[in-house]
Amino acid sequence: MLTKVRDYILHQHLIEPGETVQVGVSGGADSVCLLYVLSQLRSDLQFELEAVHVNHNLRSTAHRDEDFTSGICREWGIPCRIVSVDVMSRRQRERRGVEEAARQLRYEAFAESSAQKTALAHHMQDQAETVLMNLIRGSGTKGLAGMLPKNGNVIRPLLCCSKREIIGYMQDHGLQWVEDETNQDVEFTRNRIRHQLIRMIEEQWNPNFCVSASHAAAMLQQDEEFLSSMARAQYQRLKRERGVLLLEMTELPPALASRVARLFLEDVGHGRDIGFSHIQAILDMADKPSGSKINLPGGLTLERSYDILQCYQESGDLEDGWAYPIESIPCEIDVPENKLKIRLRFVKSIKNTNICEKLYTKWIDYDTIKDTLQVRTRRPGDYISAAGGRKKLKDYFIDEKIPRSERDRIPLLADGSHILWIIGYRLSDGCKIGEETKRVLEIDAEFPGAYI
Template sequence: MLEKVKAFIEDCHLIDSGDYLIVACSGGSDSVALLHVLVKLAAAYPFTLAVAHVNHGLRGEDANHDEAYVKELSARLGVPCYCHHCDVQAFAKEHGLATEEAGRIVRYRFFHQLAFGHSQTKIVTAHHQDDQAETVLMNLLRGSGSAGLKGIRPKTGSVIRPLLAVTKQEIVDYLAEQNIVFCYDKTNSDIKILRNRIRLCLLPQLELEYNNRIKASLCRTAAILQDEQDFIEQSAQSLFEKVAKISGKGLFLSLTVQKAHPALIRAVFRLAIEKKQGHLKGIRFYHVEELTKMLLDWPVSSQMPLPRGLMVYKNYDNMEFTYEVRNLACGLYQPRTLQIPGVTMIPELKLFITAKILGQPPSQDSVIEAWFDYEQLVQPLFVRSRHPGDKIQPKGFVGSKKVKNLFIDEKVPQEQRPFIPVVYNAQGIVWLGGLRQSSLAPVASHTKIYLQLSLGYQEE
């Protein structure tokens, strides 16, 4: 395993002479193996090692035991160790995040704090080929595009992943051969967590019944898509330089971009957003798909809000990205993430949406409520106003239907249509609030966890 990791580091140019490597170590098998391997390789590479450990405050004494083990292991290997304590549950609640996402943010904040002040710093994580396979499959189930299916890269910015060269079994065998002990995290067996369910239930079934080398196949797919994504991004950059112009407070894309291949159009939109706001945080696949619809189908003078206050306007010969807000049409408002569980206010419509996670099915139907199978519903959910060309697959209806036609069939007055909230996810419209639920994630006899969405109206 040592030689495979060394060759992978050299092939992918992951480590340079003089690097300061911050090794993320939880105390589990993967990160402990990573630390041991890097300590052995340090003799051949002139780099400096440090260990970073985060106690998330989630597992009580087990977490304290892991922290003590990492400190002892680091001292035994002669590597400085830095530990950080954080109440991740409180952080997640404060920022409206899932616990797993909150933990990731906390960890990387700490890693980057440790990196500050050091030159040539790299953060090293213990992702391996099994993680790669799980990530590709998980993103596939979520409906991700090629950007998600390309999985985990060997290097992303200052983060490197040398163990992508090896499988979990190779790591386990290496630890056994070297008589290396490690900690075990009981939460890794909790199949309520999607990644665990994929690792412990879905992948073994796929290996047994469909392809006994499914993990290798998924990793190979990721590698191919990484190369193809690189090609698309390089081509998009070339196209972007031809069709983009910055003037005043706006970034303008010529409508001639619509002649390009759809893959390049999506990539150019992402480049435009990143150029304008400096990052792609909050931008999801559906945002880019909506921009593509706007480019190809929406009329001139259409407008679309994006996360973080960025607005897009369709003019006669360009699409303008700006932070200026101009004469928003009645009912058009900034898309926002639904708080689940929680309450999401939509002051523009003088209403709010309450989301509850329940263990019991609905007792009666109500037009101001919608019920879903929580475990089957792709998250996150968002709410926005209606856009031209919107379609929904109504519950109990074969095929999709234009929202405009649904409004006509339901005899919804023209002046009321802008005030109907559109709840949606990466798969499409989930609920037209107070009007019609889609066929996505319907409640069934096997449903165990229910999501209830309900409308409430603010008093004048």
């Protein structure tokens, strides 16, 4: 088994020479076996080893497991860090299940280490359980591919081993471990799958089911990585500053289109709790008219704006808009609603100087201002001067195909109802510098992109 794990580590590039690997050790057979195997390989593969034990404080025997883990680490000369967590408080505070709360706290404890890799003791039976659990939940290829040998800095060197191999190795080397009695509690979903569903499959259909499921997961991982790499390339081609090209996305093969849609949601920070029905609803937007919306988990709203699929968070905070009056010049105004900073100053002389035409810096004729300047969001009656006349701000937004979801978030430099500058878009003709200009006002906008 030692040679098998060593070859697996090298083949999957799990550990590089010079790295420090922390092992999550519960005190059970799997994690103790992993710690021992890695302790035998650390000299050959040239890495440092440490252990971390997370006490979930869920059982009366929890301190027994903690003491056992500390003891074997002292015996084997391996540094050990003990972390005590309060699973029930996290569960109640965030309304999570016990398993999910415990898992979250474990990974937070792992992240406190400076080790380059965190090794976990998942094996073939754990992989089979994961595949079945995801299948029951209705997962796609990614879920059916199970746990990866390497996922970021988390590695699983025992995924190539069966539970039988692990127990046999422990017994052959006279290694001790402690039993977690909750592993027999079928109240937990994973335990029901392990003790009831897998047992039935092995007894009635395939005694080597866990091995078969692990091999199937490994093949699906290869397929998933290939399709994901293609999807990432397509997403980079189709994404735009304020969304993704909807029609071109839906014209892709379904396997790519669904992945591009998910990448879009992940890119805007809303990939969690998104299932098959949500992805299908996104792709169906191609058959809906511009302005159509769908609501997704977490208060997320997607809107079709012409050929662009937009994403934004529904919020009542912006319904009434905001406004910041400009009472004196020079000045600097912070707009926390969209992380905008506006600076205004007078330009002393424009002789022999080119008029500033940068996207986020504009010069205007100060003497054209008739009312109090404001930086604000839009209001009824707003207009911009263009082509010798007035144009409603709403009509400008429509002509420029600016999504409705963004129109209430775009900052404006306003002189009463006259919009001098749609920041990041257009300057009004009514305030441009001309031959008669005497006073020039410079407006500089910093980071005006975060409208959503």
